[in-house]
Amino acid sequence: MKYLDEYRDGKIARGIVAELTRRAARPWVLMEICGGQTHTLMRYGIDEMLPAGIELVHGPGCPVCVTSLETIDKAIAIASRPDVTLISFGDMLRVPGSHSDLFQVKAQGGDVRIVYSPTEAVKFAGANPGRKVVFFAVGFETTAPANAMAVWQAKRQGVTNFSLLASHVLVPPAMRALLSSGRNRVQGFIGPGHVCTVMGYHEYDELALEFHVPIVVGGFEPLDLLEAILMLVTQLEEGRAEVENQYVRSVTYQGNLHARKILAEVFEVCDRKWRGIGAIPKSGLSLRQEYAEFDADRLFGTAAITAEEPAECISAEVLQGLKKPTDCSAFGTRCTPENPLGAPMVSSEGACAAYYRYRRFAAAAKASD
Amino acid sequence: MCLAIPGKIVTSDVQNGIRIGRVQFGGITRATCLDFVPEASIGDYVIVHVGFAISLVDREEAERSYALLESMGLLNGELQSDLEDLLADK
Numbered sequence: 298m299k300y301l302d303e304y305r306d307g308k309i310a311r312g313i314v315a316e317l318t319r320r321a322a323r324p325w326v327l328m329e330i331c332g333g334q335t336h337t338l339m340r341y342g343i344d345e346m347l348p349a350g351i352e353l354v355h356g357p358g359c360p361v362c363v364t365s366l367e368t369i370d371k372a373i374a375i376a377s378r379p380d381v382t383l384i385s386f387g388d389m390l391r392v393p394g395s396h397s398d399l400f401q402v403k404a405q406g407g408d409v410r411i412v413y414s415p416t417e418a419v420k421f422a423g424a425n426p427g428r429k430v431v432f433f434a435v436g437f438e439t440t441a442p443a444n445a446m447a448v449w450q451a452k453r454q455g456v457t458n459f460s461l462l463a464s465h466v467l468v469p470p471a472m473r474a475l476l477s478s479g480r481n482r483v484q485g486f487i488g489p490g491h492v493c494t495v496m497g498y499h500e501y502d503e504l505a506l507e508f509h510v511p512i513v514v515g516g517f518e519p520l521d522l523l524e525a526i527l528m529l530v531t532q533l534e535e536g537r538a539e540v541e542n543q544y545v546r547s548v549t550y551q552g553n554l555h556a557r558k559i560l561a562e563v564f565e566v567c568d569r570k571w572r573g574i575g576a577i578p579k580s581g582l583s584l585r586q587e588y589a590e591f592d593a594d595r596l597f598g599t600a601a602i603t604a605e606e607p608a609e610c611i612s613a614e615v616l617q618g619l620k621k622p623t624d625c626s627a628f629g630t631r632c633t634p635e636n637p638l639g640a641p642m643v644s645s646e647g648a649c650a651a652y653y654r655y656r657r658f659a660a661a662a663k664a665s666d
Numbered sequence: 667m668c669l670a671i672p673g674k675i676v677t678s679d680v681q682n683g684i685r686i687g688r689v690q691f692g693g694i695t696r697a698t699c700l701d702f703v704p705e706a707s708i709g710d711y712v713i714v715h716v717g718f719a720i721s722l723v724d725r726e727e728a729e730r731s732y733a734l735l736e737s738m739g740l741l742n743g744e745l746q747s748d749l750e751d752l753l754a755d756k
Contacts, residue, residue: 333669333740340738360668386716387746410748414717416699417749436668436716443718446684446699454682491670494713494721518734547713547721555702556720645740646668 313523314346321530324350326482328475328618330468331489332359332646333517339655341519343526351530354482354618355651357471357574358489360436361388361644362616365570367604368464369394372433375462375597376402376409382425383462384418385433387411388644393637395604415447422451422459431593434463439491441465441582442556445563448584448591460593463583466569468492469500470580475617476508483618485529487522488514490544495560497552501540509538516544563588572606572640573613610639615648622652629653669744670715671735672728675700675708689714692732696745 329335335355338344344353357363373394376383383399390400390409403409408428412418415432422430434444444461451459468489475481488501493514501512511532515525525543532539542548560582569581584592594600606613610627614620622628622641632638634650641647645654673689678700680686689698689712696717703719706712711728712719723731735741 331668336738336740337734358668384749387743411746412749413696413745413747414699416697416717417747421749439668439670439715439720442702442720443699443716446701446718450682450684491668491713491715491720494670518731546723546727553702553720555704556718559701644668 309520310346310523313520313527314348317351317527317530318348320527320534321348321351322534324352325484325530325533326352326354326618327485327487327526327529328354328356328483329487329515329522330356330358330472331492332362332644332648332651333491334358334487334489334515334522335648336646336651337517337519337522339651342655343519343522347526351526354621355615355648356475356618357571357616358437358468359641359644359646359648360440360466361392362612362640362647363466363571363573364389364392364435364464364640365572365604366395366606367570367602368435368462369398370604371594371599371602372399372462373397373402374599374602375431375593376407378429378597380429382408382410382421382428382430383433384410384412384421384430386413386435389433389435391637392640392643415444416450419447419451419454419456419459423454423456426458428458430459432459432461434461434465437466437468437489437492438496438560439494441564442495442560445559448563448588449559451591452588457590460591460596461584462593463564464569465564465582466571467566467580467582469504470577471571471574472504474574474577474580476504476510478617480617480619483510485510485533486512487525487529488512488540490514490516490521490548493544493548493552495553495556497550498540498542498548499550505538505540511538512540514540514542514544514548516546571616573616612639612641612649615641622649623656625649669735669740670713670720671741671744672711672713672723672731673698674728675706675710675712678708689719691741691745692736694745696750
């Protein structure tokens with residue numbers, strides 16, 4: 298564990314911060330995309346170590362947070378059917394839908410189960426042919442190949458009582474939407490390390506070129522993030538806008554070709570509505586025609602369900618880096634991880650939950666000002 | 667759910683044409699698909715996301731990342747499954 302000790306003594310971290318201070322002549326706004334990175338930044342107080350002009354805003358990279366309200370409502374409608382077992386990742390259960398959440402459906406007798414892997418859902422379906430087993434498939438490019446494999450497996454094994462409520466989202470189109478917005482403040486991105494472990498980082502070249510914005514793929518440890526920030530600030534100060542890879546331990550330019558192959562076999566790109574952001578063209582994945590028999594939306598007739606998002610929650614602005622969680626009047630009072638108003642407070646990777654966990658005293662002090 | 671957790675491959679098997687191994691995370695093991703990392707073998711360390719190994723890492727990297735995730739309290743619930751016991755080794 299010698300490396301952990303190195304992190305804890307902070308010597309290298311201080312060296313990077315000193316170098317950052319030397320190089321940062323102007324103020325810059327940087328965004329990390331991934332919720333796991335947000336968590337590390339808050340946990341280690343990295344935002345507070347940075348030179349005064351360097352501001353970090355937090356992006357839309359928490360799948361739990363960006364799954365649209367109507368998709369949650371669809372999952373609730375499907376899970377409420379007596380003939381269905383709805384299987385989900387654990388942190389989706391407490392995400393508020395329009396009127397309820399999956400946890401309440403379960404408490405009222407609905408058959409809702411938690412798994413850590415979609416392949417368990419296929420196995421369960423195979424062992425329980427009398428149940429209609431629906432897997433609630435959310436996630437970014439990191440998760441999509443796993444869910445693709447589950448569908449592929451079900452088809453191959455003839456498991457006909459398995460289906461997918463798929464709501465996958467893609468990072469590069471979301472970055473494009475943020476950059477195209479007239480309100481955009483972001484001048485450099487820390488790219489999502491595990492999304493790029495799967496997809497590689499070739500997709501980011503055109504964004505860097507078109508919007509003249511530097512993108513540095515970063516890891517998840519404190520020093521990874523500090524190094525990525527240093528690489529971004531160096532590019533910005535030198536007027537460069539390139540795609541660089543800080544997380545070379547896990548990420549290659551082409552990504553994991555085995556995972557990308559199964560993803561392309563089962564899914565195709567589609568338009569997708571994001572919670573708090575709205576519809577983004579070509580920003581999602583849906584089942585290909587050859588796998589339509591596994592589409593829960595089609596099987597259960599939920600495609601027509603739509604929902605309007607409540608006005609009180611400011612998660613839209615938070616997810617676009619326009620506001621901080623602590624700008625919200627409900628933060629830490631009417632909205633807490635135990636009683637979330639909006640999705641970013643639900644998942645541990647959500648920006649609001651990370652702020653609540655590591656900034657609660659600062660937030661409380663601000664609220665009483 | 668969006669975490670990727672490093673662990674050590676302790677078994678490797680082919681089930682229904684898919685390579686499945688048990689991967690050890692701290693005190694527990696979980697069935698993990700190894701099809702995306704054909705180069706990995708027993709004793710190797712891999713980064714695992716929702717039951718799929720997505721890349722190989724060295725041991726020091728794996729131990730360091732695991733300890734960090736643990737110290738941030740992010741592992742609680744991440745490996746939770748209502749079905750794990752129900753389906754174990756079937």
